[in-house]
Amino acid sequence: MNLLILLYVLVNFLKPKRELLLVLQLKTVIVVLTVSTMMHIKHSQLQFVIGLTLGFLISVIFFQSEVVNKPLMRIPQTLFNGHVSGTSNIAAVGQEPHRGRINDSHVHHDDTSVADKLAQQVRVLCWVMTSPTNFRTKADVVKATWGRRCNILLFFSSVVDPRLPTIALNVTEGRNHLTAKSMQAFKYVYDHYYDQADWFMKCDDDTYVIVENLRYFLSTKNTSDPFFYGLHFKPIVKQGYYSGGAGYVLSKEALTRFGKRNPNTCRGDGGSEDAEIGKCMEKLGIKTGNSTDALGRSRFHCFSPDTHVNGGFPKWYYNYVKGGAKQGIENISDYAISFHYITPTSMLSLEFYVYHLRPYGIRTENQALN
Amino acid sequence: MAVTRRGIITFAVGLLFGFAITYMFTISTSISTRLKFSPRQKVSYAGGLIPDSPHSHGEMDNVKGPDQSVNWADEHSHRHTEQSSAIAHELAVKIRVLCWVMTNPSNIQTKAMHVKATWGKRCNVLLFMSSEVDATLPAIKLPVSEGRNNLWAKTKEAFKYVYTNHFNDADWFLKADDDTYVILENLRHFLSDKDTQKPLYYGRRFKPYVSQGYMSGGAGYVLSKDALKRFVDKAVNDPGKCRNDNGGAEDLEMGRCLEKVGVLAEDTRDELGRERFHPFVPEHHLIPGILPADMWYWSYSYYPAKQGPDCCSDYAITFHYVSPNMMYIMEYMIYHLKPFGISVVEQCPDNKEQAQLTKVDAEPPLQHTKQLAPSGQHQHIDVKVDKRMESKSISHMDKNVIVDSKNTVHQKDSAS
Numbered sequence A: 001m002n003l004l005i006l007l008y009v010l011v012n013f014l015k016p017k018r019e020l021l022l023v024l025q026l027k028t029v030i031v032v033l034t035v036s037t038m039m040h041i042k043h044s045q046l047q048f049v050i051g052l053t054l055g056f057l058i059s060v061i062f063f064q065s066e067v068v069n070k071p072l073m074r075i076p077q078t079l080f081n082g083h084v085s086g087t088s089n090i091a092a093v094g095q096e097p098h099r100g101r102i103n104d105s106h107v108h109h110d111d112t113s114v115a116d117k118l119a120q121q122v123r124v125l126c127w128v129m130t131s132p133t134n135f136r137t138k139a140d141v142v143k144a145t146w147g148r149r150c151n152i153l154l155f156f157s158s159v160v161d162p163r164l165p166t167i168a169l170n171v172t173e174g175r176n177h178l179t180a181k182s183m184q185a186f187k188y189v190y191d192h193y194y195d196q197a198d199w200f201m202k203c204d205d206d207t208y209v210i211v212e213n214l215r216y217f218l219s220t221k222n223t224s225d226p227f228f229y230g231l232h233f234k235p236i237v238k239q240g241y242y243s244g245g246a247g248y249v250l251s252k253e254a255l256t257r258f259g260k261r262n263p264n265t266c267r268g269d270g271g272s273e274d275a276e277i278g279k280c281m282e283k284l285g286i287k288t289g290n291s292t293d294a295l296g297r298s299r300f301h302c303f304s305p306d307t308h309v310n311g312g313f314p315k316w317y318y319n320y321v322k323g324g325a326k327q328g329i330e331n332i333s334d335y336a337i338s339f340h341y342i343t344p345t346s347m348l349s350l351e352f353y354v355y356h357l358r359p360y361g362i363r364t365e366n367q368a369l370n
Numbered sequence B: 001m002a003v004t005r006r007g008i009i010t011f012a013v014g015l016l017f018g019f020a021i022t023y024m025f026t027i028s029t030s031i032s033t034r035l036k037f038s039p040r041q042k043v044s045y046a047g048g049l050i051p052d053s054p055h056s057h058g059e060m061d062n063v064k065g066p067d068q069s070v071n072w073a074d075e076h077s078h079r080h081t082e083q084s085s086a087i088a089h090e091l092a093v094k095i096r097v098l099c100w101v102m103t104n105p106s107n108i109q110t111k112a113m114h115v116k117a118t119w120g121k122r123c124n125v126l127l128f129m130s131s132e133v134d135a136t137l138p139a140i141k142l143p144v145s146e147g148r149n150n151l152w153a154k155t156k157e158a159f160k161y162v163y164t165n166h167f168n169d170a171d172w173f174l175k176a177d178d179d180t181y182v183i184l185e186n187l188r189h190f191l192s193d194k195d196t197q198k199p200l201y202y203g204r205r206f207k208p209y210v211s212q213g214y215m216s217g218g219a220g221y222v223l224s225k226d227a228l229k230r231f232v233d234k235a236v237n238d239p240g241k242c243r244n245d246n247g248g249a250e251d252l253e254m255g256r257c258l259e260k261v262g263v264l265a266e267d268t269r270d271e272l273g274r275e276r277f278h279p280f281v282p283e284h285h286l287i288p289g290i291l292p293a294d295m296w297y298w299s300y301s302y303y304p305a306k307q308g309p310d311c312c313s314d315y316a317i318t319f320h321y322v323s324p325n326m327m328y329i330m331e332y333m334i335y336h337l338k339p340f341g342i343s344v345v346e347q348c349p350d351n352k353e354q355a356q357l358t359k360v361d362a363e364p365p366l367q368h369t370k371q372l373a374p375s376g377q378h379q380h381i382d383v384k385v386d387k388r389m390e391s392k393s394i395s396h397m398d399k400n401v402i403v404d405s406k407n408t409v410h411q412k413d414s415a416s
Helices: A002-014 A021-039 A044-067 A078-083 A113-120 A133-146 A175-193 A210-220 A251-260 A274-281 A303-312 A315-320 A344-354 B005-035 B082-094 B105-119 B147-168 B184-191 B224-237 B249-262 B282-286 B296-300 B324-335 B350-354
Strands: A124-130 A154-156 A165-170 A199-204 A227-230 A248-251 B099-102 B125-130 B172-177 B198-202 B221-224 B399-404 B409-410
Touching: A002 A248, A044 B005, A044 B105, A078 B005, A078 B099, A113 A210, A113 A227, A124 A175, A133 A154, A154 A175, A154 B082, A175 A199, A199 A210, A210 A315, A210 B409, A227 A251, A248 A303, A251 A274, A274 B224, A303 B324, A344 B282, B005 B221, B005 B224, B082 B184, B099 B147, B099 B184, B105 B324, B147 B224, B147 B249, B172 B224, B198 B224, B221 B249, B224 B249
Parallel strands: A124 A154, A124 A199, A154 A165, B099 B125, B099 B172
Antiparallel strands: A199 A248, A227 A248, B172 B221, B198 B221, B399 B409
16 A cells, blocks of 8 residues: 555656656556455455556557657658668667768759858857757757758757757746747857857757858948847837747847846846847837838748748738738749747758759859848 | 367357458458558647548548748848759750649638649749639639649640640640649759650659550650640641540550650659659558558659658659648758758769769768869769768768868879
8 A cells, every 4th residue: 555655656756758747647556446445345356456457557568659649740760871771660760860862962063152151250159949858859859951061060059969959958848938938049149159150040849940041141331239039029019029930040249238238137037038029129229220121121030931931921910920921932032041839840841942952954043142 | 178079160150150250350440550650659749740641532532731822032041152053044044844733622721732832943934734814823714624634634734735735835734633742943943954846745754555655644754845746736636646535544545645656755764763753652652651652653664663761852853642741841851941051062973983883782982082173053063972871970070181261172192
């Protein structure tokens, strides 16, 4: 009887990641056992019940690991090594997430000189907000795909992960503490990377960023001006604020004012991360700016390409987005910078679409779209 | 508790029961989990890049697109010079492709219309084959009944129609479904060194039933002029050569027929062994594990089917089971969205050097050499850039490298 209570307490401390279902089941098992012992059920019935619950437990452990909770989003080793794979086998994630990319750079005779030049002149630090449950499923893929194109790539979370690696902030995980994460992350970036980049971008681990287009957009801006850029939302803040998921980028001046601010200027935690940063920026005199291209088309996007091309915006979006919600190819810039709610598998297919698949004979010229 | 024999039996029975119940429970949920290949977002508006890509025509039946076809007349908003599509335009004049798209009355508004609004307009001649006339699309009425059991009949009639009415209007004849997406520029590029007077037939090659293999219908296949002639003149009406009833899989029957009249099924992979014609959407080929291990596809592929980055050529020609929404996304991705500052330099198929660079795992050395003087249409730039970027610094940004105003890369040490 006491043993059962002890077990129950132990299980509460277990909390293995993504195994909440298992923990729940363990708890119910123990409760059943406790109750049945307390009710002085006949021995034979009790033995049956114990056998039943034990069988349930064992098979749950067995089957859960095999089938139910096997996330299809784990990137198999084959993708990272660029090997040919004849059959599908969802294996564990590759040991070297650095190499997860389409490795045909030796046959691409593409002329990247302009992009390379921009990479020297417009140095971008990208920091990605992530969480422990997403390290292996999402953050790894960000790093393997678009993340490596940033001049500096940082991952921020509540705990250290040596593989990505992540920087651990003094925050609790959860959607209610994203403001704290952002505030602390930018402070960290200011303290440690202020002079190593020209622009500082925040995004999520389900944001896909075309870094070359980000640099192109910023190439005509002055990083010593008090500005920040992103997908402009009208409400909450007088000058508007930027969608967190679509990613937003601070100039050096913006980062400096943020880093040097009086700690009481901005809210430390709670509220909506992007709106709180927006309020903060306004208080510090950092202005919002336009990021549509020369043809009025959007560059930052808080939904997936499917939603922006084909429609399906949620109702709130129509009231939020500056300039009104617009769908269709003619409203999206050729030099789009970001999309959001991108699953890891979609990130890989975006890599293919943006950097590999091409129509023969249509030369991609550098358009003047700023 | 006394451990009696009876007690042990009761315990064991209970154990078995518990096991059995959970087994049944998890198997039933696992079936539904396996069918999902991309995790659905909880929010209803976040569809992801591939909302739901089917693997069979049954799944495709109810997939709809926009109510109206969406036509983007935004050529004017592309600030391109005339030269930017010159090569593609030149090829379109030289290599005329007739596309006939297999459709049916119920798909005219839901699918065929979107084919026309997207890739269809790039064909030199575009025909929609149906069992009923449609004046607006337009669609041609073939003397066949509708239904999956009549696809072979439809295919025969369609090719006969094309041969009778359009033989001189094109050099190559492509068959596609109304859920196939075709990149015409890449098709023409592939065909540019092929002889249409020879009996040739290209597509995604499948192994079974036909000794030289046959081409997947959904992934699209293309006949040379001679192949079309042989098919219509010698094969289609000869029961000894072609199945003369309406049944059968149209692509398989086509393959059988063509083999009987000496049309050759060829390899369409690129220099790196990557396929150009695809029976599924890009994501399903790119991401290992999405196509189940026990799927028919693996044993049908004539060449070893690849998953992952090696699946698909940069100059891929077709994808299949593409929903109408997906077609518009692909239009945007392929013809609009670009990374600034990366100018595509076309890979020439006869460049022997490329074949030697095909070691997938080799890390190419870091070299910057002078750009070759441009001569003629193709510029082969001998710049091997190490794309491996450390997270903190761009390792290949050699400080000895200068990019001059013409975007030519030089090294400081070289005498220039």
